[in-house]
Amino acid sequence: MSAQPGDVAPVIRAMRFNDLDNVLEVEGVAYDFPWSRQVFSDCLMAGYLASVLEYNEQLIGYSILSTAAAEAHILNLCIDPDFRRHGYGAQMLEHLLDYARSLGIERIFLEVRPSNDVAIRLYERAGFKQLGIRKSYYRAPDGREDALVLVLEMRPEQSSEQSSEQSPEI
Numbered sequence: 001m002s003a004q005p006g007d008v009a010p011v012i013r014a015m016r017f018n019d020l021d022n023v024l025e026v027e028g029v030a031y032d033f034p035w036s037r038q039v040f041s042d043c044l045m046a047g048y049l050a051s052v053l054e055y056n057e058q059l060i061g062y063s064i065l066s067t068a069a070a071e072a073h074i075l076n077l078c079i080d081p082d083f084r085r086h087g088y089g090a091q092m093l094e095h096l097l098d099y100a101r102s103l104g105i106e107r108i109f110l111e112v113r114p115s116n117d118v119a120i121r122l123y124e125r126a127g128f129k130q131l132g133i134r135k136s137y138y139r140a141p142d143g144r145e146d147a148l149v150l151v152l153e154m155r156p157e158q159s160s161e162q163s164s165e166q167s168p169e170i
């Protein structure tokens with residue numbers, strides 16, 4: 001992907017039910033074991049923070065964050081493979097962190113496959129630290145794969161750049 005004259009800056013907006021065809025198209029190429037339409041619908045109906053990233057009116061990414069009391073959980077964060085390595089993943093993650101900060105969320109959790117080096121680097125750059133391992137959490141072509149559990153301890157008044165220097169208090 002390269003910028004063309006007339007291109008507009010990517011925008012993040014709330015996901016709607018009528019985005020799901022496009023979301024599922026990206027989900028299907030991004031993951032070996034994609035979420036179903038039902039899972040995305042359930043997230044929308046549950047009122048989770050479900051967002052899409054649009055570039056020139058094309059859906060190129062999305063994220064889902066659940067919140068409960070002082071904790072949040074990143075359930076999905078995905079960028080269309082054709083639009084990766086342009087900082088959009090980091091932009092979506094920053095959007096989630098800003099939203100969590102605005103709610104006074106104290107910590108954010110997520111699971112990631114140990115083999116997913118790009119995602120792990122993205123999260124570690126934002127200050128996430130490894131909390132533990134969930135055994136056999138994911139489906140894998142040859143059975144099950146563990147998940148790394150990452151956590152970000154939020155400090156509400158500080159930017160994510162500063163939070164990347166902190167140690168988790170767990």
Ligand SMILES: CC(C)(COP(=O)(O)OP(=O)(O)OC[C@H]1O[C@@H](n2cnc3c(N)ncnc32)[C@H](O)[C@@H]1OP(=O)(O)O)[C@@H](O)C(=O)NCCC(=O)NCCS
Pocket residue numbers: 030076077078079080083084085086087088089090091110111112113116117118119121122
């Ligand atoms: C993980 C994921 C969201 C990252 O999306 P992305 O848009 O490529 O993320 P970014 O561009 O912000 O950063 C990714 C890499 O691109 C690099 N990058 C960012 N802007 C760049 C640019 N302008 N030119 C070159 N590289 C760039 C980053 O430094 C980073 O590289 P590194 O991992 O080698 O350090 C994406 O790979 C994805 O959707 N994967 C499948 C779904 C998934 O696994 N989600 C996470 C589940 S926990």
